Amino acid sequence: MAAIEKRSRNEWQELDKNHHLHPFTDHKQLHEQRSRIITRAEGVYIYDADGNKILDGMSGLWCVNAGYGRQEIIDAATVQMNELPYYNSFFQCSHPPAIELAAMLNELSQPQFNRVFFAGSGSESNDTIVRMVRTYWDLMGQPERHTIISRNNAYHGSTVAAASLGGMKSMHKQSGLPIPGIVHVDQPHWFASDRSLSRDEFGIAAARSIEEKIKEVGPESVAAFIGEPIQGAGGVVVPPDSYWPEVQRICDEYGILLISDEVITGFGRLGEWFGADYFSTRPDFMAFAKGVTSGYLPLGGVFVSDRVADVLIEKGGEFFHGYTYSGHPVSCAVAIANLKLIQRENLVARIKDDIGPYLQSKWHALADHPLVGDTRMVGLMGAFEIVKDKDSLECFDKERRAGTICRDHLLGNGVCMRAVGDTVICAPPFVLSHSEADELIETTWKALDLTQQALSV
Ligand code: PXG
Numbered sequence: 063m064a065a066i067e068k069r070s071r072n073e074w075q076e077l078d079k080n081h082h083l084h085p086f087t088d089h090k091q092l093h094e095q096r097s098r099i100i101t102r103a104e105g106v107y108i109y110d111a112d113g114n115k116i117l118d119g120m121s122g123l124w125c126v127n128a129g130y131g132r133q134e135i136i137d138a139a140t141v142q143m144n145e146l147p148y149y150n151s152f153f154q155c156s157h158p159p160a161i162e163l164a165a166m167l168n169e170l171s172q173p174q175f176n177r178v179f180f181a182g183s184g185s186e187s188n189d190t191i192v193r194m195v196r197t198y199w200d201l202m203g204q205p206e207r208h209t210i211i212s213r214n215n216a217y218h219g220s221t222v223a224a225a226s227l228g229g230m231k232s233m234h235k236q237s238g239l240p241i242p243g244i245v246h247v248d249q250p251h252w253f254a255s256d257r258s259l260s261r262d263e264f265g266i267a268a269a270r271s272i273e274e275k276i277k278e279v280g281p282e283s284v285a286a287f288i289g290e291p292i293q294g295a296g297g298v299v300v301p302p303d304s305y306w307p308e309v310q311r312i313c314d315e316y317g318i319l320l321i322s323d324e325v326i327t328g329f330g331r332l333g334e335w336f337g338a339d340y341f342s343t344r345p346d347f348m349a350f351a352k353g354v355t356s357g358y359l360p361l362g363g364v365f366v367s368d369r370v371a372d373v374l375i376e377k378g379g380e381f382f383h384g385y386t387y388s389g390h391p392v393s394c395a396v397a398i399a400n401l402k403l404i405q406r407e408n409l410v411a412r413i414k415d416d417i418g419p420y421l422q423s424k425w426h427a428l429a430d431h432p433l434v435g436d437t438r439m440v441g442l443m444g445a446f447e448i449v450k451d452k453d454s455l456e457c458f459d460k461e462r463r464a465g466t467i468c469r470d471h472l473l474g475n476g477v478c479m480r481a482v483g484d485t486v487i488c489a490p491p492f493v494l495s496h497s498e499a500d501e502l503i504e505t506t507w508k509a510l511d512l513t514q515q516a517l518s519v
Contacts, residue, residue: 071111074099085220103130106491106498108478117502119472119479119488124294124326125357128403129493135358138399142392151180151389160389163397167354167365170335170401174344174367180389181362184325184351185219188288190364191321191347192223193383195286196243198319198370201377207285208243210321211275215249217295218288218323218349227288229296245279247271249293250301253436253447257455265302269309276316286319286346287312291337294326294489297482298445300438306341319346319370325362329353330404330492332441333414340440346370356400361393409492413441417494424503425488431510433464433517442492448484448513457484458517467516471509477502 069077075096084092099111106129108118121127128135142159149157164178179194181187192210199207212218214229225233226240229249234240250268252261259267276284287309293299313320322345327337329350334340336348346369351362366374374381387393404410412418422439428446429437435449435457448464450456458464465481472479472486479488490502 071099074111105129105131106494115476116473117477117490117498117505119477119490119502121489121491122357123352124331124489125352125355127329127331127353127492128356128400128409129491132356132358132400132403134403135356135396135399138395139359139392142395146391149391150386152384157389157391159391159394159398163389163394166398166401167350167363171348171365172336172338172344174346174369175348175365176368177366177371179364179366180385180394181351181364182360182385182387182390182393183219183362184323184349185221185224185362186385187325187349187351187362187364188218188224188227188323189221190383191286191288191349192227194347194364194366194370194374194381195319195321197378197381198373199285201373204282206283209279209283210244210285211272211279211287211318212244212246213249213289213293214246215251215296215299216246216288216290216293216323218290219325245275247275249296249299250305251293251297251299252302253455254299261302262304265304266308268301269305269312272309273312273316276312276318281316284316284318286321288321288323290323290325291327291341291343292332292440292443294443294487295482297485298438298443298487298489300440306343310343321345321347321349324348325351326353326443326489329401330410330413330441331443331489333410333418334441335410354400355393355397358400359390359393359396360387361390361397404492407493413492417492417496417499418442420496421490421494421499421502424499428503428506428510431507431514433468433510433514439488442494443489445482445485445487448486448510462517464513464517468509468513471512471516472505475505475508475512477505477509479506 078097079093100108101111102109108116167178168176196208212227216229218224218227226244229246248271252264322338324336332340338345346367348365355361418441425439425444426437428434433448434446435455436447438445450458465484468486469481479486
């Protein structure tokens with residue numbers, strides 16, 4: 063029995079316009095253009111209310127890693143709904159899905175991680191980390207250590223603390239953020255720099271800006287550094303190889319906690335289980351969400367290292383923090399089914415050895431197009447830059463909106479990607495076949511040609 067009314071596209075658009083406020087949306091503009099109504103999905107394809115079939119080059123919103131329509135994930139939700147649709151993990155209670163998932167997550171993660179705290183989203187996970195980091199240093203007898211260093215253009219979520227950790231100026235401006243005790247340094251984005259340094263020199267310099275900030279704030283006041291292994295929403299910013307080892311050195315030298323925000327990079331996106339594995343860092347916290355359930359249900363959480371967890375447990379007393387849906391049983395059951403599927407189908411190794419290299423080589427060949435100034439892709443997380451001049455790498459002026467034009471041509475030809483300024487970004491599901499990868503690339507060439515035509519008039 064379907065719970066959702068069947069209506070025409072127009073009717074849904076009208077209801078949507080009148081009643082639904084969307085995230086990160088200019089509503090005036092949306093109402094002029096009308097929303098795109100997605101009605102169903104299968105494999106790597108989504109279908110809109112007009113029946114258009116679109117290859118989902120963004121895995122929903124960086125999350126549907128296992129692809130759509132995976133029956134065993136759906137069955138796991140149904141079975142758990144019947145067994146125990148909800149119970150909390152407050153007041154000395156627990157339930158098998160949360161227990162089993164916590165144990166499974168610790169098996170998948172680096173040895174310093176033996177405990178997880180569950181949340182409902184990536185934003186809630188990062189808010190949890192802010193509170194745990196500060197509580198940890200209080201318990202360590204260093205209550206002045208409350209400052210967390212993050213990076214410009216980072217995205218860590220939309221709640222007040224997570225948006226403060228993020229480095230998006232437009233978000234800060236709208237609501238008086240960041241909250242006190244959060245400071246930002248530059249992102250390790252070589253392409254966006256003046257490119258006077260080699261990539262590796264630039265990576266070291268970007269990491270050293272953290273050290274400079276530590277000295278400026280005072281090492282005794284700095285609690286932690288947070289970073290996405292590869293910045294996602296900011297435009298798939300792949301740091302130079304030299305960056306993360308230097309960041310790890312700095313955190314070690316000053317005794318600062320390292321937080322790896324794995325909301326996008328966690329659970330295989332880079333061809334390793336976590337971005338920290340890919341870049342060989344040893345974080346004290348990892349935030350996760352999205353791919354843990356392949357987006358089939360909301361779930362987030364925090365891996366807490368023994369360094370922190372032992373102190374919280376031994377000295378902390380009650381930690382006054384938690385969510386109604388911390389460890390929601392159905393979300394946890396879905397996560398277990400999803401992770402087992404990823405393991406059984408060897409999807410992480412497939413990204414490392416098969417579909418990752420396959421798509422990457424074709425992606426990098428896009429650099430032969432006259433509009434493409436830079437390409438990058440790690441695992442199945444990539445971007446290309448649209449430029450006006452390939453030699454100088456000069457960009458089109460902002461009003462030309464080259465990235466958006468290209469994104470629209472992609473969509474018009476059946477592939478969904480995202481534009482961040484003039485950067486076009488891509489993160490397809492892990493189950494992408496070779497022929498689907500070919501389709502994605504062929505459509506990208508076509509969209510680039512159409513963009514070139516549009517920009518030359
Ligand atoms: N950390 C990272 C690294 C993220 O990418 C969050 C935290 C917050 O997660 P929740 O579950 O609270 O949304 C994210 C989310 C985009 C886009 O346009 C990216 C995200 C969310 C919405 C849009 O690229 N990432």
